[in-house]
Amino acid sequence: MSLVSVRTLLGAATLLAASFSSQATLIVNGDFEENFVASNNWKSFASSAVAGWQGSNIEIWNALNGVIAASGKNFIELNAHGSNVGAWSIFQTFATEVGRDYQLSFYYRARNNNSEAFEVSFAGLTQAMTDHTKAGWSFFSSIFTATAETSTLRFTSLNSGTQGNLIDAINVSALPVPAPTAVPEPATLAAFGAGLLALVGGRRLRRNKAKNSL
Template sequence: MRNILIALLLSAPALAQANLVQDGSFEETVVPNGTWNVFSSVGTGGVWKSISGSGIEIQRNVTGPASHLAQFVELDSHKNSAMAQSIGTAAGTNYSLNFDFTARPNTTAATNGLQAFWINSLGAGATTASILAAATAGNMIADLHPNTVTSNTWKTFSHNVVGSGTGYSYLVFKAAGTSDSYGTYLDNVNLSVAPVPEPETYALMGIGLAGLLAARRRKQQQSH
Protein backbone atom coordinates (compact mmCIF):
# COMPACT_ATOMS: atom_id res chain seq x y z
CA MET A 1 0.00 0.00 0.00
CA ARG A 2 2.87 2.33 0.79
CA ASN A 3 4.24 1.81 -2.71
CA ILE A 4 0.85 2.69 -4.18
CA LEU A 5 0.72 5.96 -2.27
CA ILE A 6 4.23 6.87 -3.36
CA ALA A 7 3.25 6.20 -6.96
CA LEU A 8 0.21 8.45 -6.58
CA LEU A 9 2.31 11.25 -5.16
CA LEU A 10 4.81 10.95 -7.99
CA SER A 11 2.02 11.07 -10.55
CA ALA A 12 0.77 14.47 -9.31
CA PRO A 13 1.57 17.40 -11.63
CA ALA A 14 5.04 18.83 -11.06
CA LEU A 15 5.09 22.15 -9.27
CA ALA A 16 8.23 23.49 -10.96
CA GLN A 17 7.48 25.10 -14.31
CA ALA A 18 9.57 26.49 -17.13
CA ASN A 19 10.81 30.06 -16.84
CA LEU A 20 8.50 32.42 -18.75
CA VAL A 21 11.16 35.16 -18.77
CA GLN A 22 13.43 34.94 -21.80
CA ASP A 23 17.16 35.30 -21.14
CA GLY A 24 16.56 35.60 -17.41
CA SER A 25 20.26 35.08 -16.67
CA PHE A 26 21.50 37.46 -19.39
CA GLU A 27 23.69 34.92 -21.16
CA GLU A 28 22.47 35.34 -24.76
CA THR A 29 24.31 38.61 -25.46
CA VAL A 30 27.85 37.51 -24.72
CA VAL A 31 30.67 39.78 -23.57
CA PRO A 32 34.29 38.56 -23.15
CA ASN A 33 35.36 37.33 -19.75
CA GLY A 34 36.51 40.11 -17.42
CA THR A 35 34.73 42.82 -19.43
CA TRP A 36 31.44 44.68 -19.71
CA ASN A 37 29.47 46.43 -22.44
CA VAL A 38 26.29 48.50 -22.78
CA PHE A 39 23.49 47.59 -25.20
CA SER A 40 20.18 49.07 -26.34
CA SER A 41 18.67 45.58 -26.07
CA VAL A 42 19.89 42.15 -24.97
CA GLY A 43 18.81 38.57 -25.44
CA THR A 44 17.89 36.74 -28.63
CA GLY A 45 15.68 39.05 -30.68
CA GLY A 46 16.27 41.87 -28.20
CA VAL A 47 13.77 40.53 -25.65
CA TRP A 48 15.07 42.91 -22.98
CA LYS A 49 14.76 46.47 -24.26
CA SER A 50 16.25 49.64 -22.81
CA ILE A 51 13.39 52.07 -22.12
CA SER A 52 15.33 54.93 -20.50
CA GLY A 53 18.86 56.06 -19.74
CA SER A 54 22.09 54.86 -21.33
CA GLY A 55 21.26 51.21 -21.98
CA ILE A 56 21.66 47.78 -20.40
CA GLU A 57 25.11 46.97 -19.06
CA ILE A 58 26.14 43.29 -19.21
CA GLN A 59 29.08 42.27 -17.00
CA ARG A 60 31.09 39.05 -16.99
CA ASN A 61 33.42 38.53 -14.01
CA VAL A 62 34.35 42.19 -13.67
CA THR A 63 33.95 42.56 -9.91
CA GLY A 64 32.94 39.01 -9.06
CA PRO A 65 30.83 36.02 -10.15
CA ALA A 66 27.25 36.01 -11.34
CA SER A 67 24.48 34.54 -9.23
CA HIS A 68 23.63 32.09 -12.02
CA LEU A 69 25.91 31.07 -14.90
CA ALA A 70 28.41 33.73 -16.06
CA GLN A 71 26.80 37.13 -16.75
CA PHE A 72 24.57 39.67 -15.04
CA VAL A 73 23.13 43.17 -15.49
CA GLU A 74 23.95 46.56 -13.99
CA LEU A 75 21.33 49.17 -14.93
CA ASP A 76 23.28 52.20 -13.75
CA SER A 77 25.35 51.86 -16.91
CA HIS A 78 26.67 55.30 -17.81
CA LYS A 79 23.75 56.70 -15.82
CA ASN A 80 20.55 55.36 -14.26
CA SER A 81 18.63 53.32 -16.84
CA ALA A 82 15.60 51.04 -17.13
CA MET A 83 14.76 47.94 -19.16
CA ALA A 84 11.59 45.95 -19.86
CA GLN A 85 10.40 42.63 -21.25
CA SER A 86 6.94 41.75 -22.58
CA ILE A 87 5.64 38.43 -21.22
CA GLY A 88 2.57 36.52 -22.35
CA THR A 89 0.34 35.89 -19.32
CA ALA A 90 -3.16 34.57 -18.64
CA ALA A 91 -5.77 36.77 -16.97
CA GLY A 92 -6.18 36.03 -13.29
CA THR A 93 -3.39 33.44 -13.19
CA ASN A 94 -0.99 33.69 -10.27
CA TYR A 95 2.73 33.70 -11.06
CA SER A 96 5.81 33.54 -8.88
CA LEU A 97 8.52 36.07 -9.72
CA ASN A 98 12.05 35.69 -8.38
CA PHE A 99 15.29 37.50 -9.09
CA ASP A 100 18.72 37.84 -7.50
CA PHE A 101 20.42 41.12 -6.60
CA THR A 102 23.47 42.45 -4.84
CA ALA A 103 25.03 45.83 -4.21
CA ARG A 104 27.99 46.60 -6.43
CA PRO A 105 31.08 45.81 -4.35
CA ASN A 106 33.04 48.65 -2.77
CA THR A 107 30.50 51.37 -3.49
CA THR A 108 28.41 53.57 -1.20
CA ALA A 109 24.91 52.60 -0.09
CA ALA A 110 23.50 55.70 -1.81
CA THR A 111 24.60 54.59 -5.27
CA ASN A 112 22.79 51.25 -4.99
CA GLY A 113 19.09 50.99 -5.72
CA LEU A 114 16.90 48.75 -7.88
CA GLN A 115 13.16 48.98 -8.53
CA ALA A 116 10.92 46.40 -10.20
CA PHE A 117 7.49 46.98 -11.77
CA TRP A 118 4.75 44.61 -13.00
CA ILE A 119 2.48 46.30 -15.56
CA ASN A 120 -0.83 44.80 -16.72
CA SER A 121 -2.44 47.86 -18.31
CA LEU A 122 -0.74 47.61 -21.71
CA GLY A 123 -1.42 45.30 -24.63
CA ALA A 124 0.88 43.79 -27.23
CA GLY A 125 3.49 46.02 -28.83
CA ALA A 126 3.47 48.79 -26.24
CA THR A 127 5.95 51.57 -26.93
CA THR A 128 8.95 52.24 -24.71
CA ALA A 129 7.38 55.57 -23.77
CA SER A 130 4.11 53.97 -22.66
CA ILE A 131 5.93 51.26 -20.68
CA LEU A 132 8.06 53.85 -18.91
CA ALA A 133 5.00 56.00 -18.19
CA ALA A 134 3.28 52.99 -16.60
CA ALA A 135 6.26 52.25 -14.32
CA THR A 136 4.68 54.15 -11.45
CA ALA A 137 4.43 53.59 -7.71
CA GLY A 138 1.11 51.80 -8.19
CA ASN A 139 2.81 49.12 -10.30
CA MET A 140 5.99 48.87 -8.21
CA ILE A 141 6.66 45.45 -6.69
CA ALA A 142 10.19 46.04 -5.34
CA ASP A 143 12.22 49.03 -4.14
CA LEU A 144 15.55 47.60 -3.07
CA HIS A 145 18.50 49.45 -1.55
CA PRO A 146 21.05 46.78 -0.63
CA ASN A 147 23.78 47.39 1.90
CA THR A 148 27.35 47.84 0.75
CA VAL A 149 29.47 44.73 0.26
CA THR A 150 33.11 43.93 -0.48
CA SER A 151 32.25 41.11 -2.91
CA ASN A 152 29.14 39.98 -4.78
CA THR A 153 26.67 38.86 -2.10
CA TRP A 154 23.59 37.71 -3.95
CA LYS A 155 20.14 37.69 -2.34
CA THR A 156 16.83 36.54 -3.82
CA PHE A 157 13.70 38.68 -4.03
CA SER A 158 10.37 36.86 -4.44
CA HIS A 159 6.92 38.23 -5.19
CA ASN A 160 3.60 36.88 -6.49
CA VAL A 161 2.07 38.64 -9.49
CA VAL A 162 -1.15 38.16 -11.49
CA GLY A 163 -1.54 37.75 -15.26
CA SER A 164 -3.06 40.48 -17.43
CA GLY A 165 -6.45 40.55 -19.08
CA THR A 166 -4.73 41.93 -22.19
CA GLY A 167 -2.68 38.73 -22.51
CA TYR A 168 0.58 40.63 -21.97
CA SER A 169 2.37 41.78 -18.84
CA TYR A 170 5.47 43.96 -18.76
CA LEU A 171 8.31 43.37 -16.32
CA VAL A 172 10.41 46.49 -15.77
CA PHE A 173 13.66 46.95 -13.85
CA LYS A 174 14.97 50.42 -13.09
CA ALA A 175 18.12 51.74 -11.39
CA ALA A 176 17.21 53.88 -8.39
CA GLY A 177 20.43 54.91 -6.65
CA THR A 178 22.68 57.87 -7.37
CA SER A 179 23.14 58.17 -11.14
CA ASP A 180 26.91 57.76 -11.34
CA SER A 181 27.52 54.58 -13.42
CA TYR A 182 27.74 52.36 -10.29
CA GLY A 183 24.65 50.50 -9.12
CA THR A 184 22.91 47.32 -8.02
CA TYR A 185 23.50 44.08 -9.91
CA LEU A 186 20.63 41.91 -11.22
CA ASP A 187 20.61 38.25 -12.26
CA ASN A 188 18.58 35.03 -12.47
CA VAL A 189 15.15 36.51 -13.22
CA ASN A 190 12.50 33.78 -13.14
CA LEU A 191 8.73 33.81 -13.64
CA SER A 192 6.71 30.62 -13.34
CA VAL A 193 3.24 29.37 -12.50
CA ALA A 194 2.64 26.19 -10.52
CA PRO A 195 -0.37 24.18 -11.73
CA VAL A 196 -2.81 23.03 -9.05
CA PRO A 197 -3.38 19.25 -8.97
CA GLU A 198 -6.77 18.29 -10.42
CA PRO A 199 -9.51 17.13 -7.99
CA GLU A 200 -9.15 13.57 -9.29
CA THR A 201 -5.50 13.58 -8.20
CA TYR A 202 -6.43 14.70 -4.70
CA ALA A 203 -9.09 11.98 -4.53
CA LEU A 204 -6.63 9.25 -5.52
CA MET A 205 -4.09 10.51 -3.00
CA GLY A 206 -6.79 10.50 -0.32
CA ILE A 207 -7.78 6.92 -1.14
CA GLY A 208 -4.17 5.79 -0.94
CA LEU A 209 -3.68 7.53 2.41
CA ALA A 210 -6.88 6.02 3.80
CA GLY A 211 -5.70 2.57 2.71
CA LEU A 212 -2.38 3.04 4.45
CA LEU A 213 -4.08 4.10 7.69
CA ALA A 214 -6.51 1.15 7.55
CA ALA A 215 -3.67 -1.33 6.99
CA ARG A 216 -1.76 0.16 9.92
CA ARG A 217 -4.80 -0.16 12.20
CA ARG A 218 -5.31 -3.82 11.22
CA LYS A 219 -1.66 -4.58 11.91
CA GLN A 220 -1.90 -2.93 15.33
CA GLN A 221 -5.07 -4.92 16.19
CA GLN A 222 -3.49 -8.21 15.16
CA SER A 223 -0.46 -7.55 17.35
CA HIS A 224 -2.61 -7.33 20.53
Protein backbone atom coordinates in the same frame (compact mmCIF):
# COMPACT_ATOMS: atom_id res chain seq x y z
CA MET B 1 -3.65 41.59 -4.39
CA SER B 2 -1.17 40.27 -1.89
CA LEU B 3 2.58 40.07 -2.40
CA VAL B 4 4.70 37.36 -0.83
CA SER B 5 8.44 37.96 -0.88
CA VAL B 6 11.60 36.37 0.42
CA ARG B 7 14.91 38.27 0.52
CA THR B 8 18.05 36.63 1.86
CA LEU B 9 21.78 37.23 1.55
CA LEU B 10 23.34 34.14 -0.02
CA GLY B 11 26.92 33.05 0.31
CA ALA B 12 26.39 30.21 -2.18
CA ALA B 13 24.01 31.95 -4.57
CA THR B 14 25.04 29.89 -7.59
CA LEU B 15 23.67 26.65 -6.16
CA LEU B 16 20.25 28.12 -5.47
CA ALA B 17 20.18 29.90 -8.81
CA ALA B 18 20.56 26.58 -10.57
CA SER B 19 17.44 25.20 -8.90
CA PHE B 20 15.32 28.16 -10.03
CA SER B 21 16.75 28.29 -13.56
CA SER B 22 15.62 24.68 -14.02
CA GLN B 23 11.99 25.82 -13.86
CA ALA B 24 10.21 26.84 -17.06
CA THR B 25 10.56 30.60 -17.34
CA LEU B 26 8.53 33.13 -19.31
CA ILE B 27 11.48 35.53 -19.38
CA VAL B 28 13.69 35.59 -22.47
CA ASN B 29 17.41 35.84 -21.69
CA GLY B 30 16.92 36.37 -17.96
CA ASP B 31 20.55 35.38 -17.34
CA PHE B 32 21.88 37.75 -20.05
CA GLU B 33 23.97 34.91 -21.45
CA GLU B 34 23.11 35.49 -25.12
CA ASN B 35 25.60 38.37 -25.49
CA PHE B 36 29.27 37.45 -25.39
CA VAL B 37 31.44 39.32 -22.91
CA ALA B 38 35.00 38.18 -22.19
CA SER B 39 35.85 37.10 -18.65
CA ASN B 40 36.81 39.93 -16.27
CA ASN B 41 35.27 42.46 -18.66
CA TRP B 42 32.09 44.42 -19.34
CA LYS B 43 30.34 45.74 -22.42
CA SER B 44 27.47 48.18 -22.97
CA PHE B 45 24.71 47.25 -25.41
CA ALA B 46 21.64 49.04 -26.75
CA SER B 47 18.62 47.20 -25.39
CA SER B 48 17.68 46.28 -28.97
CA ALA B 49 20.87 44.20 -29.09
CA VAL B 50 19.97 42.20 -25.96
CA ALA B 51 17.42 39.47 -26.67
CA GLY B 52 14.11 39.87 -24.85
CA TRP B 53 14.74 43.29 -23.32
CA GLN B 54 13.73 46.88 -24.09
CA GLY B 55 14.43 50.27 -22.53
CA SER B 56 17.73 51.89 -21.58
CA ASN B 57 21.22 50.69 -22.48
CA ILE B 58 22.18 47.42 -20.81
CA GLU B 59 25.67 46.93 -19.38
CA ILE B 60 26.67 43.27 -19.17
CA TRP B 61 29.47 42.03 -16.91
CA ASN B 62 31.41 38.77 -16.81
CA ALA B 63 33.32 38.22 -13.54
CA LEU B 64 34.35 41.87 -13.39
CA ASN B 65 35.82 43.26 -10.15
CA GLY B 66 35.75 39.77 -8.64
CA VAL B 67 31.94 39.54 -8.82
CA ILE B 68 30.82 36.09 -9.97
CA ALA B 69 27.38 35.76 -11.56
CA ALA B 70 24.60 34.21 -9.51
CA SER B 71 23.75 32.06 -12.53
CA GLY B 72 25.81 31.38 -15.66
CA LYS B 73 28.65 33.80 -16.47
CA ASN B 74 26.95 37.13 -17.22
CA PHE B 75 24.91 39.61 -15.19
CA ILE B 76 23.98 43.26 -15.68
CA GLU B 77 24.55 46.63 -14.12
CA LEU B 78 21.20 48.46 -14.31
CA ASN B 79 22.86 51.89 -14.21
CA ALA B 80 24.61 51.38 -17.51
CA HIS B 81 27.38 53.14 -19.40
CA GLY B 82 26.40 55.99 -21.71
CA SER B 83 23.81 58.76 -21.77
CA ASN B 84 20.22 58.20 -20.70
CA VAL B 85 17.10 60.38 -20.45
CA GLY B 86 15.43 59.93 -17.06
CA ALA B 87 15.93 56.95 -14.77
CA TRP B 88 17.71 53.84 -16.04
CA SER B 89 14.97 51.33 -16.81
CA ILE B 90 14.67 48.02 -18.69
CA PHE B 91 11.56 45.92 -19.24
CA GLN B 92 10.11 42.82 -20.88
CA THR B 93 6.49 42.00 -21.83
CA PHE B 94 5.12 38.46 -22.11
CA ALA B 95 1.82 36.55 -22.23
CA THR B 96 -0.03 35.76 -18.99
CA GLU B 97 -3.43 34.39 -17.94
CA VAL B 98 -5.76 36.73 -16.07
CA GLY B 99 -6.18 35.56 -12.48
CA ARG B 100 -3.32 33.08 -12.56
CA ASP B 101 -0.48 33.25 -10.03
CA TYR B 102 3.14 33.68 -11.12
CA GLN B 103 6.41 33.57 -9.24
CA LEU B 104 9.02 36.23 -9.94
CA SER B 105 12.58 35.74 -8.72
CA PHE B 106 15.98 37.33 -9.30
CA TYR B 107 19.32 38.09 -7.63
CA TYR B 108 20.71 41.58 -6.92
CA ARG B 109 23.62 43.24 -5.14
CA ALA B 110 25.38 46.61 -4.75
CA ARG B 111 28.37 47.61 -6.84
CA ASN B 112 29.77 50.57 -4.88
CA ASN B 113 27.71 51.09 -1.72
CA ASN B 114 24.70 49.77 0.13
CA SER B 115 22.60 52.86 -0.65
CA GLU B 116 22.01 51.72 -4.23
CA ALA B 117 18.34 50.96 -4.95
CA PHE B 118 15.89 50.17 -7.73
CA GLU B 119 12.21 49.37 -8.21
CA VAL B 120 10.77 46.21 -9.70
CA SER B 121 7.20 46.32 -11.02
CA PHE B 122 4.95 43.56 -12.31
CA ALA B 123 1.16 43.22 -12.75
CA GLY B 124 0.46 46.65 -11.31
CA LEU B 125 2.58 46.10 -8.19
CA THR B 126 5.82 47.91 -7.34
CA GLN B 127 8.51 46.84 -4.87
CA ALA B 128 11.44 49.07 -3.90
CA MET B 129 14.69 47.15 -3.46
CA THR B 130 16.64 49.18 -0.89
CA ASP B 131 18.60 46.53 1.02
CA HIS B 132 21.57 46.08 -1.33
CA THR B 133 24.91 44.88 -0.01
CA LYS B 134 28.37 44.54 -1.57
CA ALA B 135 29.01 41.40 0.48
CA GLY B 136 27.18 39.09 -1.92
CA TRP B 137 24.05 38.38 -3.93
CA SER B 138 20.64 38.76 -2.31
CA PHE B 139 17.68 36.73 -3.56
CA PHE B 140 14.18 38.09 -4.16
CA SER B 141 11.07 35.98 -4.76
CA SER B 142 7.46 37.17 -5.00
CA ILE B 143 4.12 35.74 -6.05
CA PHE B 144 1.87 37.94 -8.21
CA THR B 145 -1.54 37.49 -9.77
CA ALA B 146 -1.76 38.47 -13.43
CA THR B 147 -4.39 41.10 -14.23
CA ALA B 148 -4.15 41.06 -18.04
CA GLU B 149 -3.37 38.82 -21.01
CA THR B 150 0.10 40.36 -21.17
CA SER B 151 2.28 41.50 -18.27
CA THR B 152 5.34 43.73 -18.16
CA LEU B 153 8.26 43.20 -15.80
CA ARG B 154 10.29 46.39 -15.31
CA PHE B 155 13.44 47.32 -13.36
CA THR B 156 13.99 51.05 -12.72
CA SER B 157 16.98 52.57 -10.92
CA LEU B 158 16.32 54.83 -7.92
CA ASN B 159 19.82 56.30 -7.89
CA SER B 160 21.46 58.45 -10.55
CA GLY B 161 24.74 58.01 -12.35
CA THR B 162 26.18 55.19 -14.42
CA GLN B 163 27.17 52.84 -11.61
CA GLY B 164 25.13 50.56 -9.39
CA ASN B 165 22.40 47.90 -9.11
CA LEU B 166 23.77 44.55 -10.26
CA ILE B 167 21.03 42.08 -11.28
CA ASP B 168 21.04 38.45 -12.46
CA ALA B 169 18.96 35.29 -12.99
CA ILE B 170 15.59 36.94 -13.64
CA ASN B 171 12.82 34.35 -13.76
CA VAL B 172 9.01 34.38 -14.02
CA SER B 173 7.18 31.06 -13.93
CA ALA B 174 3.49 30.18 -13.80
CA LEU B 175 2.44 28.40 -10.63
CA PRO B 176 0.45 25.16 -11.01
CA VAL B 177 -3.32 25.57 -11.17
CA PRO B 178 -4.93 23.74 -8.21
CA ALA B 179 -6.72 20.57 -9.28
CA PRO B 180 -10.54 20.84 -9.06
CA THR B 181 -12.20 19.09 -6.16
CA ALA B 182 -13.79 15.83 -7.30
CA VAL B 183 -17.61 15.85 -7.20
CA PRO B 184 -19.40 12.45 -7.02
CA GLU B 185 -21.44 11.54 -10.10
CA PRO B 186 -25.27 11.46 -9.62
CA ALA B 187 -25.30 7.69 -10.18
CA THR B 188 -22.69 7.26 -7.46
CA LEU B 189 -24.73 9.38 -5.06
CA ALA B 190 -27.90 7.41 -5.91
CA ALA B 191 -26.15 4.08 -5.31
CA PHE B 192 -24.72 5.36 -2.03
CA GLY B 193 -28.20 6.54 -0.94
CA ALA B 194 -29.82 3.23 -1.87
CA GLY B 195 -27.18 1.33 0.06
CA LEU B 196 -27.67 3.55 3.09
CA LEU B 197 -31.47 3.03 2.98
CA ALA B 198 -31.03 -0.73 2.69
CA LEU B 199 -28.69 -0.73 5.67
CA VAL B 200 -31.10 1.31 7.80
CA GLY B 201 -34.07 -0.87 6.68
CA GLY B 202 -32.22 -4.04 7.56
CA ARG B 203 -31.46 -2.75 11.03
CA ARG B 204 -35.13 -1.84 11.58
CA LEU B 205 -36.25 -5.30 10.39
CA ARG B 206 -33.92 -7.02 12.82
CA ARG B 207 -35.18 -4.82 15.63
CA ASN B 208 -38.83 -5.65 14.83
CA LYS B 209 -38.05 -9.38 14.83
CA ALA B 210 -36.36 -9.05 18.16
CA LYS B 211 -39.43 -7.31 19.63
CA ASN B 212 -41.86 -9.95 18.25
CA SER B 213 -39.86 -12.76 19.82
CA LEU B 214 -40.38 -11.34 23.33
